[in-house]
Amino acid sequence: MVKGLLLVNLGTPDTFATSDVRAYLNEFLSDPNVIKMPKWLWQPILHRFILPTRSWHSAALYERIWDRGESPLRKYTRLQAEQVQAQLPDWIVKYAMTYRMPRVIDELHALKAAGADKIVVLPLFPQYSATTTKTIEEQVAASGVEAQVIKNFYAHPKYLDLLAKNIAARWQTKQYDKLLLSYHGLPTSYIRQGDPYLEQVNATTTGIMSRMPDLNADNTMQVFQSKFGPMPWLKPYLKATLAQLPMHNERRVLVALPAFVADCIETLEEIQVENHDEFLAMGGELFDVVQPFNDSLAFTDLLVTLARDTLN
Structure with a gap:
């Protein structure tokens, strides 16, 4: 049996260019789990008022925090996956984003293609909300890849x-x-x-x-x-x-x-x-x-424990 683990965080623009930030915001704010308004009402508001102003403003903010070619969220999610992989050498560990790249469905298929037949999906949200974890659950279901999703870890x-x-x-x-x-x-x-x-x-x-x-x-x-x-x-x-x-x-x-x-x-x-x-x-x-956990090895230990406990 080959075990696989997919860490998932919210998402990030591909670059801090306004067009990439707009693409990310459009995907994020078009999720009906995030904005619970009728599509016919919300989409004109989003495209006429929200995206034209919020995209360039957010792009300027992303540019200020961009770190060596990637956003801090992608950087730390990638490092978390790398550190977990080092502690679970017999597993295949990858990371994905709910919105933009790398995509949940693509990475689940990559795990399966690499031979993983027992897969755990770990949303990096300690508290469950339909605005975050539910969308990941839906993407896992849409992938057709069998996987166990950890719903929360706020009480661990x-x-x-x-x-x-x-x-x-x-x-x-x-x-x-x-x-x-x-x-x-x-x-x-x-x-x-x-x-x-x-x-x-x-x-x-x-x-x-x-x-x-x-x-x-x-x-x-x-x-x-x-x-x-x-x-x-x-x-x-x-x-x-x-x-x-x-x-x-x-x-x-x-x-x-x-x-x-x-x-x-x-x-x-x-x-x-x-x-x-x-x-x-x-x-x-x-x-x-107080800084978030980021690349803390103590947090890596928690992620390893959550993954192992799910399949044990």
Whole structure:
């Protein structure tokens, strides 16, 4: 028996050229799991208003973070796959993106062609949401390749232990007023329709705080970032929270990102540039960020454990 593992993250433009960014955004924002509006209504809005403005703006941001010919998200997902392969020499390990290259269907067929007959697909999203993992499940089904999909790992002790260890290493170095656990946001209507994301986010926060006795409701907040469009999203919003903290004389913050396992445009631009600058402009004094796992070998160990446990 030959085992195969496919790591999958969200996606990234092929280059930071505006045309490539537009192609990526078009694919991402055309996913009905991401934007739950009738196609006849949403597609004209997307092509007439969203893509013409967002593509060139996002292209400029991608250019600032591009790293030796690839985006940070592709770089770290590739490194994660390479490191897992080194620890699982008897497996065939590949990586893919939900949107753009390398594609999930192509990489599943490549695993099968290479001889893998037991395949695990591991979406790199600790918390399940229809806006992320469901699309991967649909792509796996469409490929015709038999594979087991790991739906989430938010409750895995190794994941929570590693999060708490990384946060504690930063929290204990300085006198912070507030720890912000920032998760990617989601429209509240999706939660009402049954998406389990918020429940799993809440459990993640509880798991972190239970491992760090010095955290409490006074010094720690769960917040949500990356709001898109006019609809209500999960609250409290990170941006609004950062604006309010200095008014309460809470000027030194540490931001952790439990839902992100690799640096991407949201962590590098939205958090470390946009939110950082706005917080300092509002009277903040210190804005530090706990980096995602990226190419951490401890995170590699977690991925290896998840893959092995799935087939055992």
